[in-house]
Amino acid sequence: MNIADRYDSLPYPTKFFAETNPNRMAALGKILGLDVPDPQECRVLEFGCGDGSNLLSHAAMLPGSKFLGVDISTQHIKTAKAWADEIGLSNIDFQQADLMDMDVSEYGEFDFIVAHGLISWVPRPVIDKVFELFGAFLSDAGIGYVSYNTYPxxxxxxxxxxxxxxxxxxxxxxxxxxxxxxxxxxxxxxxxxxxxxxxxxxxxxxxxxxxxxxxxxxxxxLSDFYFSFYFSEIASRLDSSGLEYLCESEFHSMSQRTLSTEYQKLIKGIENPVEREDYLDFARGRQFRKTLFCKKGRTVSREIKPARLSELALASTAAPGVMNDVEKESKPVRFQSQLGAGIEIDHVLTKLALTELGSRDGAPVGFPELLDAVRDRLEFQDWNKEEDICRRILIRLLEDTPIVDLYSFSDSNTPILAEKPKASALAQWQTRVGTKVTSRNGAVIGLDDEVARTLVKLSDGSRTIAQIEDGIRKFVAREGIGREVRSDLGEWVRESIERLSRIGVLDSGQTDS
Ligand SMILES: C[S@@+](CC[C@H](N)C(=O)[O-])C[C@H]1O[C@@H](n2cnc3c(N)ncnc32)[C@H](O)[C@@H]1O
Known part of the structure; x- marks a missing residue:
């Protein structure tokens, strides 16, 4: 069976990859000192886009940008087009094509290019072609993303x-x-x-x-093709295509701080940054990389300057979002990421900043706006000094932990909860086809619980919150899904709906004015 037939006979699963969101790719370029394209007005290309689910979620969030997904499977592209129509997106196109036949002159340049889960599962000539196309299609200021199985x-x-x-x-x-x-x-x-x-x-x-x-x-x-790469091979392929390594999209995965002091010394002694990455992979037993790259010759400044945070937005769900008196004192507070990593912080301003981020349910907040939000709660003799420490700690968290995510811009509009809540067209489609939704900033949120998915489905703009609660009550009773109707169901429904509204899974209601 050839590759197209394999995917046509059993389509690839529906998936979303938050790291391929142009808002996040641009942010990592910025923190490394690059001028990057505006994710709100850009062109995005995905090679081997599967059923289009990843690109559709980005296109719905960035209506001012244009998206193109290319895949060899007729079935994948048919599904992707049908879903784009279902969501009502006009800024996205899908094309059935073999990458081997793609002609650069027909497409022009793209600001963000994504190839997730592709190059490890195609024949060698297609891998060569993908890198050739990266080089030909990426705009001068653009950022590309490629993921692959990694040695050792x-x-x-x-x-x-x-x-x-x-x-x-x-x-x-x-x-x-x-x-x-x-x-x-x-x-x-x-x-x-x-x-x-x-x-x-x-x-x-x-x-x-x-x-x-x-x-x-x-x-x-069980695919016929299965390749892993040492990082240096990828770096050399990028180099041959006029490109260069920028960073890993999971930024903290480049951290050396959890290695032994002796091994860190060995890595620090290696001059060549590409070789350093190989030695890091040896130490981690790395299995997979999600690498960002840019055009060769750009000035990538790897030592992160605290001032750069001023141009960026941060998001974190590591704090409970409720300010505790302890946070106003210099006592350590533990912040725990959803991925399990935790860290204790005793710096007061940083604790408050993380708590404020937690209260926004993972929505990105511009760094200056974040400081403004907590400024009135604290009195420091030397605010500038505290702010500088806070910037340095946040950068350290970014470098070493999954506790903070970086965004290029934040959507500062506060959504309004409608009288009859209505899930966005994107969320309605996502709950119909799977168990995950994406927030308005592209974070992937699992709705593994059937009741939570039903809540989104019932939020179709025809019911008040009380009617949705009634619907949930009936659903739990009817489906007999092995649980009692909880006594605080009304509270749970209201809180869940408020949260879904804040994170943009529900459309914003109208203001009075
Ligand atoms: C492992 S799947 C990954 C799909 C998606 N990117 C993801 O990660 O969820 C690989 C995809 O690449 C597509 N593909 C493989 N060879 C291709 C080629 N020569 N031209 C275009 N698409 C190709 C397949 O049809 C399939 O959708």
């Missing part, structure tokens, strides 16, 4: 994958192949005679696969 961690995954491919070599039907591979891996991981490293790798891969959908499993692990 890639060796471990491939070791297990090759055995599954071998075991299923005689099976053609995609779902039968997945079923056979997954039973075999389970048998192997439980039946191995080894008690050491080999057993641990098999067990880890078995757990990872058990969380995958059949489509993920088939395309990501």
């Amino acid at each position: 961690g890639g060796h471990l995954r491939n070791m297990v994958r090759e055995m599954m491919v071998y075991h299923t070599r005689g099976i053609d039907d995609p779902l039968d192949k997945v079923e056979s591979a997954s039973s075999f891996l389970k048998l192997l991981s439980e039946g191995t005679a080894d008690q050491n490293v080999y057993k641990a790798v098999l067990a880890a891969e078995n757990i990872r696969h058990s969380k995958h959908s059949p489509s993920d499993f088939f395309h990501d692990d």
Whole structure:
């Protein structure tokens, strides 16, 4: 089966990637000292866009920008176009095309280019072509994104994958192949005679696969093509295309601070930044990278200056969002990211700034606006000194933890809760096709709970909050989903709706004026 037929017969799952949001890609360019295109008025291209879900979520948030998704699968593009119509987007186009046939002169340049989950799963000539197209399509100030399986961690995954491919070599039907591979891996991981490293790798891969959908499993692990790269190979491919490495889109994944002091010394002693990244991957056993790049020869300033925060917006959900008296004193407070990483901070202004961000449910807030929001609550003899410390701590958090995310701009309009709440067309579509919605700043929010999804579905502009509550009550009773109707259901519905409104999952209501 060729690649197009494989995806046509079993389409790739619907996914959203917050790091590919132009607002976030631009922010990382800015923090590294680059002038970048305005994400609100730009051209965005995605190679191998699958069913278009990722690009659709960005296009809905950035109506002043234009988006193009290209994919070889007819089925993917048919779905993507139908969904764009369903959401009512006119700033996005999808084209069924083989990247090998793309002619630069027909398309012009793009400010942001994304290739997620592509180059590790296509033949070598397509990989070469993707880098050629990156070089040809990226505008002078533009930023590109490419993700790929990475060595040395890639060796471990491939070791297990090759055995599954071998075991299923005689099976053609995609779902039968997945079923056979997954039973075999389970048998192997439980039946191995080894008690050491080999057993641990098999067990880890078995757990990872058990969380995958059949489509993920088939395309990501049983595909005919599966490549991992040392970072230096990617850097060299970028260089040959007139491009250069900018940073990882998961900025903190470049941090060295969790390594031993001796290993940090080894890395610091390496002059060449590309080689340094390779040694970082050796230390981390890195399996996957999400790399940003720009045109070669731009002045990338890797030492982050605190002043640069003034031009950027920050978001964080690490604080509970309620100011506690303790935060006004120099006592450590623990901030915990949703990814599990936590850190204690005792600097008062920084604690308040993070708490303020928490109260905005992860929406980005411009740094000057953030300071203004907390200024009245504190009296410092030397505000400038405290502000400087706060900037440095926030930069350190950005470099070393997933506690803060950076955005190029923030949407300062406060949404108004309508009398009859209405989920945005994007959110209505997202809850129809999956279990995730994206906020107005592109953060991906899991709605794994059926009741939460029903809440969004009932918020269709025809019901008041009381009627939505009534609908939820009936849904829980009717579906018998194994739980009591909670006594505080009314409160939960109101709070959830208010939160969905704040994060832009609901359309803003009209003001009186
Ligand atoms: C692993 S999927 C990733 C989809 C999506 N980017 C994601 O990460 O969710 C790879 C995608 O690349 C597309 N693709 C593979 N080879 C291609 C080619 N030569 N030209 C265009 N698209 C291609 C496939 O159809 C598929 O949608």
